[in-house]
Amino acid sequence: MKIKIWILLAFLSISTLSFSQNNAIYRAEREKTHNLIHTKLKVNFNFDKKELNGEAWVTAKPHFYATNLFTLDAKAMLFDEVSLNGTKLNYDYDDAQIVIKLPKKYTKEEKFTIYLKYTARPEKVKDKGSAAITGAKGLYFINADGADKNKSTQIWTQGETEGSSCWFPTIDAPNQKTTQEIYITVPNKFVTLSNGSLVNQTNNGNLRTDYWKMDQKHAPYLFFMGVGEFEIVKDSYKNIPVNYYVEKEYAQYAKDIFGNTPEMIQFFSEKLGVAYPWNKYSQMVVRDYVSGAMENTTAVVHGEQAYQTPGQLIDENTHENTIAHELFHHWFGDLVTTESWANLTLNESFANYSEYLWQEYKYGEEAAEMYMHSNVSLYLEGQESDKDLVRFNYLDKEDMFDIVSYNKGGAILHMLRNYLGDKAFFESLKTYLNDYKYKAAEAHQLRLIFEKVTGKDLNWFFNQWYFGANHPKIDVSYDYNKLRKTVTVNILQLQPENFQFPLTLDIFEGNKRRRETVFVENKDASFTFPFNTMPDLIQINSDGVLLAEFNENKVLSDYIFQLKNATHFMHRREALLEVVKKQDDKVAFNAVVSALDDSSYKIRVLALENIDLINKFSKKDAIRKIMQLANNDAKTLVKAAAIETLGKLTDPELKSIFTKGLQSKSYAVLGKSLVAMYYIDKDLALKKSKELPDDVRKILATPLTQIFIESKDETELPFIAKSVVSGMFLSGQGSTKVMYEKAFKMISKSNNMLAIQNLVEDMVTKGNQYKKFSFDKVVINLMRTIIKEQEKSTNTNKDRNIAIVKEAMTGLL
Template sequence: MKIQKFLFISFVMLTFVSFSQNSNLYRAEKDKIHDLVHTKLKVDFNFAEKQLNGEAWITAKPHFYTTSKITLDAKSMLIHNVSMNNRKLDFNYDDFKLIIDLPKEYKKNEEFTLYIKYTARPEKVKQKGSAAITDAKGLYFINADGADKNKPTQIWTQGETEASSCWFPTIDSPNQKTSQEIYITVPNKYVTLSNGKLVNQIKKGDNRTDYWKFEQKHAPYLFFMGVGEYEIIKDSYKNIPVDYYVEKEYAPYAKDIFGKTPEMMEFFSTILGVEYPWNKYSQIVGRDYVSGAMENTTAVIHGEQAYQKPGQLIDENKQENTIAHELFHHWFGDLVTSESWSNLTLNESFANYSEYLWREHKYGKVEAEMHLFEEVKSYMNGQNFDKHLVRFNYDDKEDMFDLVSYNKGGAILHMLRKYLGDDAFFEGLKTYLNEYKYKTAEVHQLRLIFEKITGKDLNWFFNQWYFGGGYPKIEISYDYNTLRKTVTINIIQLQGKSFKFPFAIDIFEGNKRRRHTVFVEGKDASFSFPYTKQPTLIQVNADGALICEITENKVLSDYIFQLKNADNYVHRREALIEVAKKQDDKDAFNAVVAAMNDKAYKIRILALEKIDLINKFSKKDAIHKIMQMANSDEKTLVQAAAIYTLGKLTDPELKPIFEKALQSKSYSVLGKALVAMYYVDKQLAITKSKQLPDEVRQILATPLTRIFIEENDEKELPFIAKNVVSGLFLSNDDAIKVLYQKALKQISISENSEAIQNLVDDMVVKGNQYKQFNFDKVVINLMRTMIQDQKKQNTSNRDRNTEIIKEAMAKLL
C-alpha cells in the first residue's frame, strides 16, 4: 500500500495521533487453527441500501489439531444460512466472529467446504480506520444513488488490514493464503475488475454476471472488486495483459500516466531474478479512495490523484513512484507475505525501496539520490525516533503503516545493499522469493537467507536496524599531522546507544577525490589516512547511505567547495543551504549562481529559490542566467522556479519571458507566469486567467486564488471556495473536522471582523499543528461566508474583510 504524502504529513503534524509502542500486549502472529484453501463468492449489490448480497463457499482444513468448530471473521453482516452439503449447521455470531459447529471432528489436512448466505452491510461496520487508511469498512459505494452529477457511481473494496471480512466471511489474517473465484452481478453499463482472469460474462436482461477466477494463493486482504463505468486501455508485458481502468475523460492520457508499467515489470523481473508471478496486471482509479493506492493481487487500485492531464505530466508524473511501489508488492507482499502486521516491513519497506530502484534504473543515480533524501528527511522530521522497524507491541495494527515501516525501512534496505554489495543483495532477494513464494515469512527468515548466501553474521545489523530504534547522531572532528601528512577523523556518537556501521569517507586533495570505507564500532572511533597535500575537503557519509545526523565544523570555503565537488546530492544540497546564508560574500553569491547548473534539478530549483538579487555582485549576469533557465531548462519545474524568481523583481522588461511562459504546455510554468505577469501587466494576467478552460483553472486554483484576492475580484470567490476547498486540502480526520466546524461558528464577517482576524492569527500561530488542513480551509470559508453575507455589509467592512483574507492568503501561498 502506498500512503498519500499529505496523510504522512498528518502523521507527524497532528499531536492527537498516537504512535505509541508502549502497549503491554505482545502482538504475535495469529494462531493458525484452520488453513483456508479456496474461497468462492457470488455477489450482487443493493445500491439503495449500500449493501452486498452474498453467497460464500469457504473451503478450509485444520492446520494441525483436530477440530469440531471453525471461527470466521465476518463484520456487521446478516447471516442467513450456514450449511455443509445441504445440511444446516449451528452457529453463533456476535457481529464480528462467526463460530460454526462442524458436523464432525476434522483431522489435519481433512478439507471441508462451508456454504454461507449473508448480507454485507459496510455502513454498519464498527471498526475504525487510521491516519494512514482513513476508513475500514471494506466495501465502498461511491455516489450510489447517482445524486451527484459530477461524480460517477462506483463500487470498490479495500481489504488491508483486516477489512475484507466486511464483505465476505473469511479468516482475515495475513498468514492465511487462499485461491478464489468470484461471480459479480452488476447492471450492464458497468465493467468489473477482480483478481485473476475474467473467465466469462453472462448477460441476463439488464444485468450481467462476470466470472473472475484466481488459481494461485494469496492473503484475504488482497481480494478486490471494482465496479464502475470505465474505459479499459489495453497494454501488455510479454504475453501478460496489462490494463488501465480509467474514466472516459482520462482515457486519452491513461498510457501517459500508467504506460511505464510494462517496462517496470521487465526491470523488476530481471533485477529480482523472479519473473512477474501472476497472469495479468490491472490498475483502476477509484473515486474517494481512502488511501494512496493498494496492491490487490493483479488488480491495483489508485486514488483519483492518479488522474493527471498532459500539462501536469509534462512537469512530473506524480503517480510514477506509486505505480512502481504497488507493482513491487506483487513480489514483496503478494507472493511472499509478512506473517503478521508486526513484520509489515517485509511488505512496505521493500515496496518503498522499489521506488529508489526504479528511479536509479530509469533516470540515473542523481534522481535516485534525490528520492532517497526526501524519504529519509520525511522520516527524520517525524515523531519516530524510538520506534522499531519490527514491532510486537504496537497499540493498533494500523499504527504500523507509518514513516518507519515505509521510509526508514526502505533506507535500511539501501544500507544493507551497500554493505553486502549488489550481487549478494539481489541474490538474497531472489532466494527469499523462491523459498517463500505463496507463503508467509518473518524478518528472521530474510536474515538467515542473507547469512547463508554471504557467510556473514548479520545479527548486529538486524538487531539495531530492525529490532531497535533510532539512528546515529554523530559529531565529527579532524586532527592534522603536518609532519607525517596524515589526517585523523574522529567520530563520536551522541545518542544513548551506540551503532555499528560501515562509513564512507571522501578525502579531496584539490579536485582529486579518494574514497575510504571504514567500519565504526562503539561510541568513539578514529581513523587516520595519509595525504600528499593538505586535503581541500573531507566528506563523511560520502555515499549518503547511512541514516544519521552529523554535526561538524565547516567554514564557508568548505561549503563552497562541497557545493561544487561533492558526489552525493544530499551533500551538495546541504552546502547550498549554508552558502546561501552568506551571499553578502561574493564567492558565496557566485557559488549559488553556479549551482543553477547542477545536474540535480532540485539543486537548480533550490538555488533559484535561495538566490538574493538585492544589491548583489554580478546581478545582471545572474538574471541573464535565470532568464535562460526560464526559457530553456530541460525540466519544466525548473523553468517554473526561474519564472517565480524573476517575477519577484516586478520588472516590466521581463514581460517577454512571461508572455512566452503563458504559452507553455506546463501547468507549473503557466501558473507561475500568471502570477509574475500580474505584477507587470495586470490586465493581461487577469484576461488570461479568465480565458483558461475550467479544467485548467481547477488545477491552477492556488495561483489564480492569489491573483483574484489581490484584485479584490468578488466574482471569482465562488470559484476559489469551490476549487480550493474541494480540491486541495480535504481532511478525513474527525478531530480536524470538529475543530474546523468550531472555527466556522466563530465567523461573523458582517458583525465582527476583529474576531475573524483573531481566528486567522490563531490558525497561523498553531501552524505546525493545524495549518495543512485547517488554516487553508478557514481562509476559504471566510471567503464563502463573505459571499453569503456581502449584501448585509457596508463597503468599509467588506474592504476590511478582503484585506484580512489577502493577508491570510499571503501567508498560505
C-alpha cells in the same frame, strides 16, 4: 499499499493519536487453527441500502489440531443460511466473528466446505481507519444514488488490514493464503475488475454476471472487487495483459500515466531473477479512495491523484513512484506475504525501496539520490525514531503503516544492499522469493536467507536496524597533524544505542578526490588517514548511504567547496542551503549563481528559489543566466522556478519571457508566468486567467488564487473556495499558506453565498477524509470563524450562509 506521507507529516501537529511503543501487549501472529484452501463468492448489490447480497463457499481444513469449531471473521453481516453439504449448522455470531459448530471433529488431513448466505452491511462496520487508510469498512459505494452528476457511481473494496471480512466471511489474517473465484452481478453499463482472469460473462436482461477466477494462492486482504463505468485501455508485457481502468475523459492519457508499467515489470523481473508470478496486471483509478493506492493481487487500485493531464505530466509524473511501488508488492507482499502486521516491513519497506530501484534504472543515479534524500528526510522530520522497524507492541495494527515501515525501512534495505554488494543482495532476494512463494514469512526468515547466501552473520545488522529503534546521531571532528601529514577523523555517537556501520569518506586535496571506507564499531571511534597536501574538505557519508544525522563545525568556505565538488546530491543540497544564508559575501553569491548550472534539477530550482538579486554583485550576469534557464532549461520545473524568480523583479523588460511562458504546454510554467505577468500587465494576466478551461483552472488553483486575491476579484470567490482548505493545510510553503488564509478570511466575510457553500463543502470533504488526524476538529473551528464573521456582517445572505455552515457542522460533529 502506498500512503501519502506528506499528508501524515502535515497533520502530525494536530493529531491526537498516541504512537508510543510502551504498550505491554504482545501482538503475535494470528494463530492458525485452520488453513484456508479456496474461497468462492457470488455477489450482487443493493445500491439504495449500500449493501452486498452474497453467497460464500469457504473451503478449509484444521492446521494441526482436530476440532469441531470453525471461526470466520465477518463484520456487521446478516446470515440467512450456514450449512455443510446441504445440512444447516448451528453457529454463534457477535457481529465480528461467526463460530460455526461442525458436525464432527475434522483432522488436519480432512478438508470441508462451508456455505454461507449473507448480507454485508459496510455502513454498519464499527472499525475505524488509520493515518494511511482512512476507512475500514471494506466495501465502498461511491455516489450510489447517482445524485452527484459530477461523480460516477462506483463500488470498490479495500482489504488491508482487515477490511475483506466486511464483505465476505474469511479468516482475515495475512498469514492465510487461498485461491478464489467470484461471480459479480451488476447492471450492464458497469465494468468489473477482480483478481485473476475474467473467465466469462453471462447476460441476464439488464444485468450481467462476470466470473473471475484466481488459481494462485494469496492473502484475503488482497481480494479486490471494482465496479463502475470505466474505459479499459489495453497494454501488455510479453503475453501478460496489462490494462488500465480509467474514467472516459482520462482514457486518452492512460498510457501517458501508466505506460511505463510493462517496462517496470520487465525490470523488476530481471532484477529479482523471479519472473512476474501472476497472469495479468490491471490498474484501476477510483473516486474517493481511502489511501494512495493498494496492491490487490493483479488488480491494483489507485486514488484520483493518479489522474494527470499532459500539462502536468510534462513537468513530472507525480504518481510514477506509486505505480512502481504497487507493482513491486506483487513479489513482496503478494507472492511472499508478511505473516503478521508486526512484520509489515517485509511488504512495505521493499515496496518503498522499489521506488529507488526504478529511479536508478530509468533516470540514473542522481535521480535515485534525489529520491532517497526526500525519502529519508521525511523519516528524520517525522520524529518517530523511537519505533522499532519490526515491532510487536503497537497500539493498533493500523499504526504500522508509518514512515518507519515505509521510509526508514527502504533506507535500511539500501544500507544492506551496499554492505553486501549487489550480487549477494539480489541473489538473496531471489532465494527468499523462491523459498517462500505463496507463503507468509517473518523478518528472521529474511535474515536467515541473507546469511545462507552470503555466509555472513547478520544478527548485528538486524538487531540494530530491524529490532531496534533510532539511528546514529554523530558529532564529527578532525585532528590534523601537518608534520606527519595525517588527519584523524573522530566519530562520536550521541544517541543512547551503539550502532555499528560502514562509513564512506571522501578526502579532497585540490582537484583530487579519494574515497575511504571504514567500519565503525563503537560509539567513540577515530580513523587516521595520510594526505599529501592539506585537504580542502573531508566529506562524511560521501556515498549518502548511512541513515544518520551528522553535526560538523564547517565554515562558509567549506560549504562553498562542498557545493562545487561533492558528488552526492544530498551534500550539494546541504551546502547550498548554508551558502544562500551568506549571499552578502561575493564568493558565496557567485557560488549560488554557479549552482544554477548544477546537474541536479532540484539544486537548480533550490538556487533559483533562494538567490538574492537585491543590490548584489554581478547581478546582471545572474539575471542573464536565469533568463537562459527560463527559456531553455530541459526541465520545465526549472523554467517555472526561473520565471517565478524573474517575476519578483517586476521588470517590464522581462515581459517577453512571461508571454512565452503563457504559451507553454507545462502547467507549472503557465502558472508561474501568469503570476509574473500580473505584476507587470495586470489586465493581460486576468484576461488569460479567466479564459482558461475549467479543468486547467482547477489544476492551477494556487497561482490563480494569488492573482484573484491580489486583484480583489470577488466574482472568483466561488472558484477560490473549492481549494482553500487544501491550500491552507497541505501547502508546503509558508507564503502559499498565508495566501490561502487571506482567501479564507475574504470568503468568510463575503456576501457570496455560492462561495460560502463551496468552501463549506470542501471543508466537509476534507474533514471526513482526514478524521484520523482530528482534521475535522480543525475544520469545525474554521466553520465557527465563518459564522462569527457572518454574524458581524451586514450581508443580505448572512442568515442563509450561517444555516449552510451549521448544517455542515452537524454532519461532522
